[in-house]
Amino acid sequence: MYITHIASEFAPIAKAGGLGDVVSGLAKAHQSQGHQLEVILPKYDCILFNQIQNLQVAYRDLWTTEGGQRYNNTIWSANYGDITLYLIEPHHPQYYFNRGSIYGATDDINRFTYFSNAALAFLLHAKKSPQVLHLHDWPTALVAPLYKDLYAQRGLKVGAIAFTIHNLEHQGKCSGSVLERWGLKAENYLIPEKMQDPFSPLLVNLLKGAIVYADGINTVSPTYEKEIQTAEGGCGLQETLAKYRSKIRGILNGIDESYWNPSTDSFLLHSYITHPPLTQEKVALAFAAKQNNKKELLLSLGLTSTDKPLVISITRLATQKGPELILHGINRTLEKGGQFILLGSLAQPEILSLFVALQKREEKNKNLAIIFEHDESLAHRLYAAADMLLVPSLFEPCGLTQMIAMRYGTVPIVRRTGGLADTVFDVETSSVPTAQKNGFSFDYPDYAGVDWALDRAIALYCDHPTQWQLLASQGMQYDFSWKKSAKEYLRYYKEIGKTDRKSKSSPAKSEKEHS
Numbered sequence: 001m002y003i004t005h006i007a008s009e010f011a012p013i014a015k016a017g018g019l020g021d022v023v024s025g026l027a028k029a030h031q032s033q034g035h036q037l038e039v040i041l042p043k044y045d046c047i048l049f050n051q052i053q054n055l056q057v058a059y060r061d062l063w064t065t066e067g068g069q070r071y072n073n074t075i076w077s078a079n080y081g082d083i084t085l086y087l088i089e090p091h092h093p094q095y096y097f098n099r100g101s102i103y104g105a106t107d108d109i110n111r112f113t114y115f116s117n118a119a120l121a122f123l124l125h126a127k128k129s130p131q132v133l134h135l136h137d138w139p140t141a142l143v144a145p146l147y148k149d150l151y152a153q154r155g156l157k158v159g160a161i162a163f164t165i166h167n168l169e170h171q172g173k174c175s176g177s178v179l180e181r182w183g184l185k186a187e188n189y190l191i192p193e194k195m196q197d198p199f200s201p202l203l204v205n206l207l208k209g210a211i212v213y214a215d216g217i218n219t220v221s222p223t224y225e226k227e228i229q230t231a232e233g234g235c236g237l238q239e240t241l242a243k244y245r246s247k248i249r250g251i252l253n254g255i256d257e258s259y260w261n262p263s264t265d266s267f268l269l270h271s272y273i274t275h276p277p278l279t280q281e282k283v284a285l286a287f288a289a290k291q292n293n294k295k296e297l298l299l300s301l302g303l304t305s306t307d308k309p310l311v312i313s314i315t316r317l318a319t320q321k322g323p324e325l326i327l328h329g330i331n332r333t334l335e336k337g338g339q340f341i342l343l344g345s346l347a348q349p350e351i352l353s354l355f356v357a358l359q360k361r362e363e364k365n366k367n368l369a370i371i372f373e374h375d376e377s378l379a380h381r382l383y384a385a386a387d388m389l390l391v392p393s394l395f396e397p398c399g400l401t402q403m404i405a406m407r408y409g410t411v412p413i414v415r416r417t418g419g420l421a422d423t424v425f426d427v428e429t430s431s432v433p434t435a436q437k438n439g440f441s442f443d444y445p446d447y448a449g450v451d452w453a454l455d456r457a458i459a460l461y462c463d464h465p466t467q468w469q470l471l472a473s474q475g476m477q478y479d480f481s482w483k484k485s486a487k488e489y490l491r492y493y494k495e496i497g498k499t500d501r502k503s504k505s506s507p508a509k510s511e512k513e514h515s
């Protein structure tokens with residue numbers, strides 16, 4: 001199958017969070033199963049250029065129009081392993097992708113709608129006809145209506161459009177005039193059946209546009225698929241999602257096990273095997289290596305080297321991630337005699353100030369480190385050194401950190417929501433067979449919930465080390481690879497490719513056809 005992703009992230013070369021991991025993990029899995037893969041990305045100045053190969057100009061002089069003005073673009077090609085990347089470089093006075101970071105600019109809507117339009121212009125110009133065009137979250141959502149209402153008429157042929165909702169919270173709401181820049185008449189889209197935002201009727205909602213226009217939609221876990229169709233989890237789009245229920249699937253993310261593998265991880269001083277089949281000897285070696293990694297890590301961060309339980313959190317410091325619960329978890333861990341390391345990135349000022357205050361108060365505490373950075377190397381060393389990972393999210397579409405942690409023999413403590421509920425099975429309360437239990441969870445996102453799960457974890461670690469190792473080794477044995485999920489994606493691609501022509505035309509056309 002010929003699959004083209006249009007995405008704003010691709011790990012590890014352009015990554016802000018899990019979306020980047022998913023695009024590259026899924027693309028690699030499909031490529032290794034013999035499919036033809038391409039990924040179109042913006043040519044950010046912050047791409048890790050030393051990790052891609054064969055960077056060269058593929059097309060010069062791709063002209064695109066924005067609000068009546070023509071701009072030239074250069075399309076670069078490169079390889080990441082066996083995957084072909086196309087990087088779009090606009091020659092534009094706003095230097096859209098030379099901002100030093102992927103997101104966070106005040107004109108992100110302009111940047112990513114520019115990219116969406118240019119990606120389609122490139123496919124048309126290069127006469128490419130992918131069987132599946134796979135889009136991801138609001139940054140590339142506009143591709144779906146742009147293709148169906150403009151580019152299909154211009155001659156671009158795409159088998160089916162797949163849209164993945166990695167996080168429904170961010171929807172790309174903007175003035176209708178944004179659509180005019182790309183040649184779509186705002187008044188045709190500012191209606192409830194199309195892209196009108198349910199809360200702000202004067203705004204268009206890019207993510208809603210993809211829900212309406214894509215041939216298939218999927219969320220990144222089965223539980224999140226159900227949650228987003230409720231008033232509580234639908235972020236205002238529950239009615240639109242209910243209307244298009246028949247085209248939504250929940251497909252659990254995998255992790256890229258060639259990248260997240262403690263036996264080959266070049267960031268670790270002490271490597272260890274966690275892949276099945278695991279013998280008792282291998283498990284013992286894994287815990288010995290983890291202990292050595294822990295010593296090295298604590299020393300490098302200036303913390304006391306001890307046998308105390310080490311709890312970590314590796315996260316964006318966003319409201320979604322339960323920052324107050326993380327803060328509470330830190331205090332509780334210290335009270336219970338443990339150590340805590342938080343690696344947190346991209347914090348809003350009010351969230352950041354909570355942790356800065358704690359950091360100041362505990363300045364001399366050698367059992368706590370708080371690091372405000374996105375640090376890939378440190379993340380790997382933390383997964384390998386820690387005993388427990390705390391993820392108290394208010395909602396979590398899938399969550400990758402709990403799966404990575406288990407692969408590294410670190411036991412997850414999570415709130416039972418979204419993909420966390422689909423991957424972490426509590427040692428006491430879960431109904432799965434005993435041999436499949438792999439962590440601790442709590443239902444309500446409050447302090448009592450965190451205490452209940454954390455206390456049980458710390459008690460098991462301190463009082464029953466053999467049982468602890470058994471639990472951690474059960475987590476290691478889970479198959480969180482992309483193999484299974486990649487197959488599910490293929491089945492889904494085939495299904496949406498088969499949808500009849502009438503239902504695949506744009507909603508506008510369908511309405512006319514019905515009248």
Ligand code: ADP
Binds near residue numbers: 021343344374398401
């Ligand atoms: P989200 O996509 O909502 O941020 P996920 O759990 O799906 O959360 O994915 C997070 C990914 O980003 C994981 O690969 C995790 O290791 C990584 N990550 C999160 N925060 C940091 C950080 N501060 N430094 C390094 N890596 C991080």
